[in-house]
Amino acid sequence: MDKVTALCQNRRVxxxxxxxKSYLRNTQxxxxxxxxATQLTCAVSDSGRYPVRLVQVWAALIRHLFGxxxxxxxxxxxxxxxxxxxxxxxxxxxxxxxxxxxxxxDTLVDDRKKFSPGGLPARLCHWLDHATLAAADLVIVxxxxxxxxxxxxxxxxxxxxxxxxxxxxxxxxxxxxxxxPDGRFVVLYFGSALPxxxxxxxxxxxxxxxxxxxxxFVLIGPFEKAFGVQPTCYPNVQFIPWLSQPQLADAIAxxxxxxxxxxxxxIGKAARTIAGKTYIYRxxxxxxxxxxxxxxxxxxxxxxxxxxxPLGDGEALARCIAQxxxxxxxxxxxxQP
Numbered sequence: 001m002d003k004v005t006a007l008c009q010n011r012r013v014x015x016x017x018x019x020x021k022s023y024l025r026n027t028q029x030x031x032x033x034x035x036x037a038t039q040l041t042c043a044v045s046d047s048g049r050y051p052v053r054l055v056q057v058w059a060a061l062i063r064h065l066f067g068x069x070x071x072x073x074x075x076x077x078x079x080x081x082x083x084x085x086x087x088x089x090x091x092x093x094x095x096x097x098x099x100x101x102x103x104x105x106d107t108l109v110d111d112r113k114k115f116s117p118g119g120l121p122a123r124l125c126h127w128l129d130h131a132t133l134a135a136a137d138l139v140i141v142x143x144x145x146x147x148x149x150x151x152x153x154x155x156x157x158x159x160x161x162x163x164x165x166x167x168x169x170x171x172x173x174x175x176x177x178x179x180x181p182d183g184r185f186v187v188l189y190f191g192s193a194l195p196x197x198x199x200x201x202x203x204x205x206x207x208x209x210x211x212x213x214x215x216x217f218v219l220i221g222p223f224e225k226a227f228g229v230q231p232t233c234y235p236n237v238q239f240i241p242w243l244s245q246p247q248l249a250d251a252i253a254x255x256x257x258x259x260x261x262x263x264x265x266x267i268g269k270a271a272r273t274i275a276g277k278t279y280i281y282r283x284x285x286x287x288x289x290x291x292x293x294x295x296x297x298x299x300x301x302x303x304x305x306x307x308x309x310p311l312g313d314g315e316a317l318a319r320c321i322a323q324x325x326x327x328x329x330x331x332x333x334x335x336q337p
Contacts, residue, residue, distance in 0.1 A: 017076030022155025168283035188255035193226035198263025265312015
């Protein structure tokens with residue numbers, strides 16, 4: 001992290017983000033900055049409502065702008081929503097760093113298909129991303145694949161971009177003793193039902209494995225509502241609403257195989273990013289199944305509990321799970337982590 005160190009070490013740093021403090025990326029960056037800055041001030045909100053968080057963060061940024069001077073302003077999640085402040089802090093002589101974790105254009109046009117490419121809303125989103133990148137002295141991204149895409153798509157100079165891979169929060173996610181065997185091979189996935197996650201691929205794999213009574217899927221998140229899923233249609237799947245981090249860690253500890261993804265075969269972002277859950281699973285030393293995209297290949301390789309499947313291929317995912325289940329049965333459930 002040479003570029004971050006050069007901009008923030010032994011300096012007064014203001015950190016602002018539009019996600020709560022507990023958000024994985026915020027936790028990681030605040031911990032990093034606290035270790036190198038002489039003073040770290042955080043402008044974040046823990047409100048559960050996004051509009052309220054925005055107003056509270058904007059108000060804090062205004063107070064800090066006209067109050068104490070900072071050497072560096074570090075804008076975390078969604079710096080696009082704080083763009084005027086990037087310009088204002090630069091005008092005041094403050095160095096500006098941003099975490100370009102999400103592209104508004106990429107998310108709304110390619111990922112969620114809210115706007116058509118070439119239309120006015122899409123062009124406005126593209127301008128917003130371009131202007132945000134141009135206003136920063138340092139840009140943090142999550143993978144090399146995303147760095148290459150952002151530099152190409154938004155004409156961002158590569159020399160001011162630094163890759164910072166995610167890290168799991170060790171306060172919650174760490175290795176656990178093996179669970180007590182119950183005769184079933186538990187396959188776990190958690191997520192927020194975003195299109196790039198490819199949850200439909202997981203449901204397809206679950207459908208293909210219905211005849212194997214030893215396989216149980218546990219899906220944690222808003223999937224019943226997002227996909228209109230009736231639990232009775234998937235007898236081998238247990239659907240669980242969103243959990244707190246301690247509860248999620250307990251659920252992961254009870255799994256035999258964890259699905260990380262991303263699995264979508266139609267959304268470019270799925271191949272360019274590493275799912276945050278991947279870092280959580282590996283921090284807990286769980287075997288994982290990854291979508292075979294360039295971003296995942298930056299850090300992970302087949303073997304030692306890491307398995308790759310082609311993007312968008314539910315049949316391949318089912319085969320991978322079935323093979324892991326056979327190995328689990330051959331070794332004996334009581335021998336499994």
